[in-house]
Amino acid sequence: xxxxxxxxxxxxxxxxxxxxxxxxxxxxxxxxxxxxxxxxxxxxxxxxxxxxxxxxxxxxxxxxxxxxxxxxxxxxxxxxxxxxxxxxxxxxxxxxxxxxxxxxxxxxxxxxxxxxxxxxxxxxxxxxxxxxxxxxxxxxxxxxxxxxxxxxxxxxxxxxxxxxxxxxxxxxxxxxxxxxxxxxxxxxxxxxxxxxxxxxxxxxxxxxxxxxxxxxxxxxxxxxxxxxxxxxxxxxxxxxxxxxxxxxxxxxxxxxxxxxxxxxxxxxxxxxxxxxxxxxxxxxxxxxxxxxxxxxxxxxxxxxxxxxxxxxxxxxxxxxxxxxxxxxxxxxxxxxxxxxxxxxxxxxxxxxxxxxxxxxxxxxxxxxxxxxxxxxxxxxxxxxxxxxxxxxxxxxxxxxxxxxxxxxxxxxxxxxxxxxxxxxxxxxxxxxxxxxxxxxxxxxxxxxxxxxxxxxxxxxxxxxxxxx
Numbered sequence: 001x002x003x004x005x006x007x008x009x010x011x012x013x014x015x016x017x018x019x020x021x022x023x024x025x026x027x028x029x030x031x032x033x034x035x036x037x038x039x040x041x042x043x044x045x046x047x048x049x050x051x052x053x054x055x056x057x058x059x060x061x062x063x064x065x066x067x068x069x070x071x072x073x074x075x076x077x078x079x080x081x082x083x084x085x086x087x088x089x090x091x092x093x094x095x096x097x098x099x100x101x102x103x104x105x106x107x108x109x110x111x112x113x114x115x116x117x118x119x120x121x122x123x124x125x126x127x128x129x130x131x132x133x134x135x136x137x138x139x140x141x142x143x144x145x146x147x148x149x150x151x152x153x154x155x156x157x158x159x160x161x162x163x164x165x166x167x168x169x170x171x172x173x174x175x176x177x178x179x180x181x182x183x184x185x186x187x188x189x190x191x192x193x194x195x196x197x198x199x200x201x202x203x204x205x206x207x208x209x210x211x212x213x214x215x216x217x218x219x220x221x222x223x224x225x226x227x228x229x230x231x232x233x234x235x236x237x238x239x240x241x242x243x244x245x246x247x248x249x250x251x252x253x254x255x256x257x258x259x260x261x262x263x264x265x266x267x268x269x270x271x272x273x274x275x276x277x278x279x280x281x282x283x284x285x286x287x288x289x290x291x292x293x294x295x296x297x298x299x300x301x302x303x304x305x306x307x308x309x310x311x312x313x314x315x316x317x318x319x320x321x322x323x324x325x326x327x328x329x330x331x332x333x334x335x336x337x338x339x340x341x342x343x344x345x346x347x348x349x350x351x352x353x354x355x356x357x358x359x360x361x362x363x364x365x366x367x368x369x370x371x372x373x374x375x376x377x378x379x380x381x382x383x384x385x386x387x388x389x390x391x392x393x394x395x396x397x398x399x400x401x402x403x404x405x406x407x408x409x410x411x412x413x414x415x416x417x418x419x420x421x422x423x424x425x426x427x428x429x430x431x432x433x434x435x436x437x438x439x440x441x442x443x444x445x446x447x448x449x450x451x452x453x454x455x456x457x458x459x460x461x462x463x464x465x466x467x468x
Contacts, residue, residue, distance in 0.1 A: 004039060004043055005039075005043045005044075005046035005047045005050065006047070006050065008037060008039060008043060008044065008047035009046075009047040009048075009050040009051050012027070012047065012051060012056070012057075013051060013056050016056055016057075016067055021067045022067060022381055022384075022453075023067050023068065023069040023377075023380045023381045023383070023384035024066060024067060024069070024376065024377030024378060024379065024380030024381040024384070025066065025067050025377055025381070026063075026064050026065070026066050026373060026377060027048075027057060027064065027065045027066065027067065029064060030044045030045055030048060030065075031044075033047075033048075048065055051065075052065075056068060060290070060291075060292075060373070060376070061291070061292055062292045063292065063372075063373050064373070066373075066376070066377060066380070067380075068380070069380050069381075069383050069384035069387070074387070074392075074393075074394065074395045074396065085219075085220055085438060086219075086241070087196040087217040087218060087219040087241055107426060108423070108426055108427065108428050109426060109427045109428065109451075109456060109457060109460035110428055110448065110451065111427060111428055111429050111447045111448055111451070111460065111464075112419070112428035112429045112430040112446070112447075112448065113428065113430070113448065114254060114315075114403070114404050114430075114446075114448050114450075115319055115448070115450070116315065116319075116403065116450040117450055117451050117452050119452050120371060120374060120375070120378075120403075120450050121316075121317065121318050122317065122358075122363070122367045123318070125358060125363050125367065126317060126318055126321070126354065126358070129354040129355075129357045129358050129363075130350060130351075130354045132354075132357060133350055133353040133354045133357060134350060137353060140349065140353065141349050141350045141353065142349075143349065144345060144346045144349065145175070145346050145347065145348075145349040145352055145353075146341070146345070146346050147174060147175070147337045147340045147341050147346060148171075148173060148174040148175060148333075148337050148340075149173070149174060149175025149325070149346075149347060149352060150175065150349070150352040150353055150356055151170065152353070152356040152360070153175060153323075153352045153353070153355055153356035153359075154170040154171075154173040154175065154325075155170045155356075156355075156356050156359035156360055157170075157173050157325055157327075157359075158170040158172065158173055158327075160359070161297075161299070161300070161309075161327060164286075164294055164295075164296060164297055164300045166297065166299050166300030166301070166302075166303040167303055168299070168303070168327050171333075172327045172328060172329050172333060173325050173326070173327055174325060174326045174328070174333060174336050174337050174340055175323065175324070175325050175347050175352060176310075176312070176324040176325055176326060176340060176347060177322045177323075177324065177344060177347045177348075178312050178314055178319075178322045178323070178324040179282065179284045179310055179311055179312035179314060179324040180206050180210065180324075181324060181340075181343070181344070182310035182311070182312065182324045182325060182326045183206075183207055183210055183247070183280065183282060183310050184210045184213075184214070184343075185326060185336050185339050185340055185343070186280045186308040186310055186326055186328075186336065187210060187211065187214055187216065187245065187247075187280065188214065188339050189308065189328075189332060189335045189336050189339060190244065190245045190278045190280075190308070190332075191214070191216055191244050191245055193214060193215030193216065194215060194216070194217070195216055195217065195242075195244040195245070196216075196217045196218075196219050196241050196242055196243050196244060197211060197216050197217065197218060197219065197243070197244060197245045197246070197247060198219045198221050198234060198237060198238075198243050198245070198246040198247070198277075199211075199218050199219065199220060199221065199246075199247050199248075199437075200220075200221060200223040200228070200229050200247075200248060200249065200253060201220035201221060201222050201223060201435075201436060201440065202223065202255055202256065202406070202432070202435035202436060202440075202441055202444070203218075203220070203247075203435055203436070203437075204249065204253075204254045204255070204282070204435070205430070205434040205435050207247060207282070208434075208435075208436075208437055211437075218437035219237055219241055219243060220436065220437060220438060220440075221233050221234050221237060223253065223256055223258065224258065225256055225258055225397055225398070225406075226258050226259075226398065226400075227258060227259075227260060227261060227264060228248070228249075228250060228253060228256070228258045228259070228260035228264065229248050229250075229260065229264075229268065231264060231267055231268060231271060234246070234268075234271065235271060238271070238272075238275050238277070243275070243277055244277065245277060245278050245279075245280055246272055246277055246278070246279050246280065247280040247282060248260075248268065248279065248280070248281060248282070248298075249281075249282040249283070249284070249285070250264075250265050250268075250281065250283070250295075250297065250298055251283055251285060251286040251289065251295045251297065251401065252285035252286070252288060252289060252399060252400060252401030252402040253285075254284075254285065254402065254404055254446075255397070255404050255405075255406040255430075255435055255446040256397050256399070256406050257285075257379075257397055257398075257399020257400060257401060257402045257404060257405070257406070258397075258399070258400065259289070259295055259400045259401065262296055262301065265296065265297075265298045265301055266301055266302065268298065269298055269301065269302040269305045269307070272305075272306075273305055273306070276306075277306075278306045278307070278308060278332075279298060279305065279306065279307045279308070280307075280308045280310060281297060281298045281299055281307055281308070281309045281310065282310050282311070283297055283299075283309060283310065283311045284310070284311050284312055284314065284315055284324075285315060285401055285402040286311065286401075287315075287316050287368055288315060288316065288368075288371070288372060288375055288401050288402050288403070289372065289400060289401035290372060290373075290375070290376040290379075290399075290400055290401055291400070291401075292369075292372075295401075297309065299327060306332075307328075308326055308327075308328045308332060308336070309326065309327040309328070310324065310325075310326050311324060311325060312324030312325070313355055315402075315403075316364075316367075316368065316371070317355065317358065317364070321351040321354070321355060322347065322348065322351065323347065323351050323352060323355050372401075375401075375402070375403045375449070375450065378403060378449040378450060378451070378453070379399055379403060379405065379449045381449070381453060382405055382447060382449040383396055383398075383405060385458070385461050386405070386407065386447070386461065389461055389462055389465040390407075390409075390464075390465050390468060391409070391410050391465075391468060393409075393410040393411070394407060394408065394409055394410070395407070395408040396408070403448060403449045403450040404446055404447065404448050404449065405446065405447045405448075405449060406444065406445075406446055407444060407445050407446070407447065408443065408444050409443045409444065409445065409468055410443065410468070411443060412443065413442075413443040413468060414442060414443075415429075415431035415432045415433065415441070415442060415443060415444060415445050416431045416433060416442075418431065418445065418464075418467055418468060419431040419445070421467050422463075422464055422467055425463050425467070426460070427460045427463060427464055429445045429446070429447060429464065430445060430446040430447075431444075431445055432444030432445055432446070
């Protein structure tokens with residue numbers, strides 16, 4: 001006869017097998033499970049350990065126990081990184097506009113745009129903060145908050161950035177209308193039309209939009225699916241082409257979700273410093289790592305290097321607030337502040353004050369502690385569903401943060417044609433060539449996992465698998 005802890009473990013395993021607990025879902029805490037099952041805490045701990053050893057669940061430090069994906073994952077492999085292709089003008093981003101417009105259609109199952117479902121966002125806390133600001137600071141909300149932006153918001157951002165390792169002053173911060181504008185201002189501050197900019201490959205297509213609008217040439221540098229930008233390929237490219245700037249997302253890049261190790265971040269800064277090339281660091285997903293500790297930034301590891309740090313609250317608080325920022329120093333900051341003024345005069349006042357309110361009360365940190373686990377669960381569940389339904393040749397990224405998945409489909413798949421047909425079936429996806437200036441990744445797609453899981457979502461994935 002099996003021991004009591006083994007019986008408890010078998011019951012939980014049965015619930016996982018029948019779908020009562022799904023991949024990525026957090027199990028009840030050890031004490032809570034012991035009380036519900038009317039067993040000792042030691043018995044519950046032993047049962048959970050059996051399930052960990054058997055691969056049913058995994059322990060996440062300071063977060064609890066989560067159901068593991070049961071389908072074996074075929075991971076995306078790194079492409080050869082020794083040589084980078086020549087730079088080229090960014091063109092042909094029209095397909096992305098169709099994807100963006102589809103994001104506003106409630107009839108479409110939104111798997112394409114990297115926009116969190118409102119269920120993942122602290123909408124009530126945001127609503128209360130907005131109401132509080134309008135009620136208590138009516139005179140200020142009626143006017144412009146001229147660049148560099150609301151002083152209290154810049155102080156809160158500087159405090160949070162300093163906590164990740166680097167001393168940043170509020171005077172270094174310029175508030176922008178989202179991270180997209182931050183990237184645009186950063187590029188305009190250090191380049192002119194026709195310049196060559198090194199970017200990761202695959203790269204966030206919004207960045208490629210910006211570069212297309214500015215007449216810049218993209219030099220695509222291969223990215224490792226787990227460690228990010230290939231430094232050997234970058235070194236080769238810098239010796240061969242007149243690169244004027246380098247844009248990198250070291251923490252949970254979109255679409256790979258990879259995290260660059262700290263030693264690689266330092267090596268990247270040294271390499272660019274040797275060639276006197278500014279680094280534009282896109283850290284918009286930095287707060288959404290699955291581990292409890294926030295990863296370091298290049299800006300934090302090298303506070304005196306020529307780094308223009310860009311981020312926003314669009315992926316964490318709400319896209320509609322449109323609050324982003326750039327951290328830079330000296331002449332760089334002055335140039336960015338001027339460009340911000342001539343571009344849009346100022347970012348909206350009320351959202352700036354509301355975000356400052358949320359940061360000052362500690363609500364934001366509490367929210368992040370909760371939502372990181374939810375995003376990790378959503379990614380695990382989506383990964384499991386993809387490996388269960390899609391062709392067996394499918395390979396999938398293993399993100400360490402954020403909420404997007406990068407899929408390599410069977411050879412010969414036309415992801416543009418797939419995206420068009422899926423849209424006709426009421427499902428939006430992001431085809432791979434959007435993430436390349438040269439049209440690479442023809443058999444890749446990106447999916448967003450930040451959706452409420454329901455029958456409609458399951459049907460959408462099954463329909464997508466059929467189309468593939």
